[in-house]
Amino acid sequence: MTTKARGAIARVPGAAVEIEEFTLDDPGPRDVVVRILASGVCHTDLGIKSGTYGTSGFPFLLGHEGAGVVEEVGSAVTRVKVGDHVMLNWRAPCGECRFCLKGEHNYCASSLHAEGKMRSESGDPLNAALGIGTFCTHTLVHEVQCVTYDSSLRPEPISLIGCGVVTxxxxxxxxxxxxxxxxxxxxxxxxxxxxxxxxxxxxxxxxxxxxxxxxxxxxxxxxxxxxxxxxxxxxxxxxxxxxxxxxxxxxxxxxxxxxxxxxxxxxxxxxxxxxxxxxxxxxxxxxxxxxxxxxxxxxxxxxxxxYGNCIPARDFPILADWYKQGKLDLDGLVTRTIRLEETESAFDAMKRGETLRSVIVF
Ligand SMILES: [Zn+2]
Ligand SMILES: [Zn+2]
Incomplete structure (x- = not known):
């Protein structure tokens, strides 16, 4: 079933993000619909939105550091099931490229992402930041982009594992x-x-x-x-x-x-x-x-x-366990929590150096 979502979209390089409604295509065979619980605001999102890394590819659905709950899975998904809590990652090794074949999955040159698209109200596809898109109520990702975590852990700190912490x-x-x-x-x-x-x-x-x-x-x-x-x-x-x-x-x-x-x-x-x-x-x-x-x-x-030369499926669970054991402080990285509508203020606070991480909570 087509999922309706709402997210922070960068339409024009350098302009403020807009909060828009959009839709998710039906999940492809290995796609997963994730309802986002929390998303860190990473410096890379500011770079994408500002056009620092280039002015093509707009509009972007921003965000790539998220934790959420699986809401729907494609017909061939085996790694996760509906209701699982997952951390999202932007290097999902394909297993078949020249690096994966050498066992260097951390260099995968053909990282997997959703087959289905996310579309703005006009029907045009949105470019998901780093192949994820997490400044939104729901996102569509490949099952290999999901790594499960213990649902008793708070999503705000856990979301940060997906980019800044593992990096x-x-x-x-x-x-x-x-x-x-x-x-x-x-x-x-x-x-x-x-x-x-x-x-x-x-x-x-x-x-x-x-x-x-x-x-x-x-x-x-x-x-x-x-x-x-x-x-x-x-x-x-x-x-x-x-x-x-x-x-x-x-x-x-x-x-x-x-x-x-x-x-x-x-x-x-x-x-x-x-x-x-x-x-x-x-x-x-x-x-x-x-x-x-x-x-x-x-x-x-x-x-x-x-990305810290990481392999998410191997490393994210280690980091979540270290957090649980008190060995890795993630709570201290969450400087403040905000609503989706406050995304732009998170970028301002970042520019002023006031935050380690603003985390959008849904
Ligand atoms: Zn590969
Ligand atoms: Zn990042």
């Missing part, structure tokens, strides 16, 4: 492979950066340096496990990270902002042979310029982390 924790555990007793510096302490801090803490890093220009963000970073904080607006962060590590620099550094300046700081905050991980999405335009010999002299590596 940060995964960057520490999988992209960098942070080791016990190691030193770490995290540049940019928003929801993703604080999740890197938590991943580093869980991996057993003993020096975790949070770097940001906002004192409030640095205070929050301590709550998630930062052992030291550096205000890059007040001191040279590279010098300060070195000072805090006996002049050596850290074993692992993370860039969670997406600018060449901050990436350079992260690169040169490393000790010899250290690993630097770029997480922040720069968008088209920014260029990195540096003296190549200086980069060579430090050795080690610079790597890019997409």
């Amino acid at each position: 940060g924790v995964g960057a520490a555990l999988y992209s960098a492979k942070v080791t016990q007793g190691s030193s770490v510096a995290v540049f940019g302490c928003g929801g993703v950066g604080d999740s890197v801090i938590q991943g580093a803490r869980i991996a057993g890093a003993t020096t975790i340096i949070a770097v940001d220009i906002d004192p409030r963000k640095l205070e929050w970073a301590r709550d998630f496990g930062a052992t030291h904080t550096v205000n890059a607006g007040e001191v040279d962060p590279v010098e300060e990270v070195k000072r805090l590590t006996n002049g050596h620099g850290v074993n692992f550094s993370f860039e969670a902002v997406g600018t060449p300046e901050v990436l350079k700081q992260a690169l040169f905050s490393r000790d010899l042979a250290g690993t630097c991980v770029l997480i922040g999405v720069p968008g088209p335009g920014p260029r990195l310029e540096m003296e190549l010999q200086q980069f060579f002299d430090l050795g080690g590596s610079l790597t890019v982390s997409w």
Whole structure:
């Protein structure tokens, strides 16, 4: 049966979102209709809406960090059933592409999404952000985009696992492979950066340096496990990270902002042979310029982390269990909860740096 829904839609790059009614096609054989309970507002949604990543593909149904309840399933769905509580993900490995065939499902080049479309009142298809769309009462996804969770857990914190949390924790555990007793510096302490801090803490890093220009963000970073904080607006962060590590620099550094300046700081905050991980999405335009010999002299590596190199079906349940055990703080990431109609105010608060996450609750 066609499902009617309501959601936040970005029609024109840079314009405010509009709350509109839309419809979901009948689910295809492996499609699932999910009633959204909660959705985090991720920085990527702001980028999509603002046209930072490009001005084509509009209109977008925004949102890609959600938790909800399965309401209807396609004829061939086996992974979930009606009534299951699910976290949604935007990398649903196909099992057949050149990466999946090598067992590198985290790089799947042909991620699965719903066969059915979501359509605005005029009948035109909406482009679901990152193939999901969660700023809405209902969404249509592929069954592999769903990972079940214990329904006794609150959906607001659980929804964040689907993007920001797995991106940060995964960057520490999988992209960098942070080791016990190691030193770490995290540049940019928003929801993703604080999740890197938590991943580093869980991996057993003993020096975790949070770097940001906002004192409030640095205070929050301590709550998630930062052992030291550096205000890059007040001191040279590279010098300060070195000072805090006996002049050596850290074993692992993370860039969670997406600018060449901050990436350079992260690169040169490393000790010899250290690993630097770029997480922040720069968008088209920014260029990195540096003296190549200086980069060579430090050795080690610079790597890019997409979605924390995660495999959602493997990793989301681990993160939900850690949350349950009190090992992973998700509640602290939920700065405020809002209604769908307040989506635009969440973007404003994000731009002002007031939130780690606004979470839309339905
Ligand atoms: Zn694949
Ligand atoms: Zn995101």
